[in-house]
Amino acid sequence: MLRLRRTPSPIIRITHWIGALSMLVMIGSGWQIYNASPILPFTFPAWATLGGWLGGGIAWHFAAMWTLIGSGAIYLIYGFVSGHFRRDLRPQEPQAVWRDVRLALRFRLAHTPGRYNAVQRLLYTAVLIVAVLTVTSGLSIWKPVQLGWLTWLFGGYDIARRMHFAMMTLIVAFLIVHIALTLIVPSTLFGMVFGRRPIASESETAR
Amino acid sequence: MNRMKFDPTALSPELRRVERRLMLKGALSLGGLSMLSGCALDDEPGVERALARMMNFTDRIQAMLFSRHRLAREFDAAQITRPFPFNAYYAEDDVRTVDPAGWRLEVAGLVADRRPWSLAAFRTLPQKRQITRHICVEGWSAIGCWSGVPLSIFLQHIGADMNAKYVNFRCFDDYSTSIDMATALHPQTIMTLDFDDATLPPAYGAPMKVRIPTKLGYKNPKYLAAIEVTNRFPGGYWEDQGYDWFGGS
Numbered sequence: 245m246l247r248l249r250r251t252p253s254p255i256i257r258i259t260h261w262i263g264a265l266s267m268l269v270m271i272g273s274g275w276q277i278y279n280a281s282p283i284l285p286f287t288f289p290a291w292a293t294l295g296g297w298l299g300g301g302i303a304w305h306f307a308a309m310w311t312l313i314g315s316g317a318i319y320l321i322y323g324f325v326s327g328h329f330r331r332d333l334r335p336q337e338p339q340a341v342w343r344d345v346r347l348a349l350r351f352r353l354a355h356t357p358g359r360y361n362a363v364q365r366l367l368y369t370a371v372l373i374v375a376v377l378t379v380t381s382g383l384s385i386w387k388p389v390q391l392g393w394l395t396w397l398f399g400g401y402d403i404a405r406r407m408h409f410a411m412m413t414l415i416v417a418f419l420i421v422h423i424a425l426t427l428i429v430p431s432t433l434f435g436m437v438f439g440r441r442p443i444a445s446e447s448e449t450a451r
Numbered sequence: 452m453n454r455m456k457f458d459p460t461a462l463s464p465e466l467r468r469v470e471r472r473l474m475l476k477g478a479l480s481l482g483g484l485s486m487l488s489g490c491a492l493d494d495e496p497g498v499e500r501a502l503a504r505m506m507n508f509t510d511r512i513q514a515m516l517f518s519r520h521r522l523a524r525e526f527d528a529a530q531i532t533r534p535f536p537f538n539a540y541y542a543e544d545d546v547r548t549v550d551p552a553g554w555r556l557e558v559a560g561l562v563a564d565r566r567p568w569s570l571a572a573f574r575t576l577p578q579k580r581q582i583t584r585h586i587c588v589e590g591w592s593a594i595g596c597w598s599g600v601p602l603s604i605f606l607q608h609i610g611a612d613m614n615a616k617y618v619n620f621r622c623f624d625d626y627s628t629s630i631d632m633a634t635a636l637h638p639q640t641i642m643t644l645d646f647d648d649a650t651l652p653p654a655y656g657a658p659m660k661v662r663i664p665t666k667l668g669y670k671n672p673k674y675l676a677a678i679e680v681t682n683r684f685p686g687g688y689w690e691d692q693g694y695d696w697f698g699g700s
Contacts, residue, residue, distance in 0.1 A: 280589035299689070300693065303502045303503075303695075304502065306695070387516060387699070389700045392524060401592055405590060
């Protein structure tokens with residue numbers, strides 16, 4: 245019999261996908277904006293950028309900013325209020341992380357639907373912090389006068405701009421790992437889309 | 452004063468069409484965003500309208516965030532960027548100049564006194580000096596020292612309708628931009644006559660530039676020719692091509 249397990253709530257699933265799409269738009273359009281005045285000795289290839297030109301990139305960037313902030317705020321409030329963060333995402337002690345890292349590297353990490361292992365908890369918590377820093381550093385370079393205190397907290401306009409870029413890099417690195425692991429354990433994707441798993445197995449092992 | 456040799460408004464719809472096409476091509480080039488292609492491929496004007504609506508929303512939020520009393524940070528003389536970068540929609544070799552003695556600022560729109568203003572007349576008004584950061588829409592920034600007449604003082608002198616929505620600037624290098632009245636009345640918005648405590652050089656907009664540290668660089672017009680107080684949305688050189696109109700910082 246198909247037994248439903250504790251899987252991501254609709255609020256988490258909807259905000260995850262709106263946030264994910266917003267993030268992709270933010271990254272592509274952000275690369276377009278970066279290319280107008282690179283801070284490192286390279287630019288992003290045109291095919292990877294969104295908007296076609298600086299004005300277009302800015303239009304996309306600020307459009308997606310609102311959907312990202314909106315879905316992010318709902319997610320964060322829900323995560324704290326519902327206990328999702330405390331229950332499912334709170335990082336565990338270093339020994340547990342080390343144990344799960346070793347299991348993962350040997351492809352022997354058990355993957356129980358509805359429960360995050362120590363590595364997932366650490367990564368998801370970290371990427372949430374990075375995402376908040378990306379948004380706040382972005383706001384500080386968007387409004388260095390009106391939100392001058394925020395720009396000051398980041399160490400001034402130039403440092404805030406580099407911070408924004410560095411946080412984007414971390415998010416892209418996370419995305420690569422996140423998507424790769426989803427492909428290795430595709431049932432997690434099913435859960436994130438439909439809210440439940442295709443089969444009610446006791447546990448799945450990453451192959 | 453130099454007059455425009457052609458009417459840029461006749462060209463701008465075509466320019467806008469080209470830019471829009473580029474913007475959409477960029478949207479389509481991100482093949483990974485297959486969710487977008489559904490509407491972008493079948494309904495390009497729909498995406499365009501949605502982006503325009505979002506930009507209007509962003510501008511409304513920016514106007515709400517704006518405070519006439521919140522000042523841009525001012526810096527020490529040692530922090531000034533040297534050399535201060537040249538920036539325009541053309542190369543530095545193509546800078547246009549006028550005879551400062553013959554230059555007059557045209558005054559138009561919702562004002563009591565439309566007499567043109569000479570540089571000498573501007574020198575008789577109270578001056579203000581500021582060392583502030585110029586932030587370009589491209590992301591680079593530079594700190595410069597600017598002095599001149601606060602725009603609010605000039606608007607009082609010409610009897611401008613302070614309840615009007617916009618102040619429009621036209622330049623003799625065929626550039627134009629416009630700002631909201633709240634920004635026009637900000638104490639750091641100045642009609643700049645001097646750069647680095649010397650007469651404004653041609654590269655930075657001689658004989659007059661409007662310096663607005665609460666706006667991005669493209670909303671800081673150089674080579675000023677005319678100022679107009681109006682309730683009709685004026686747009687601007689870059690704004691008509693798709694840059695965000697509020698352009699605030």
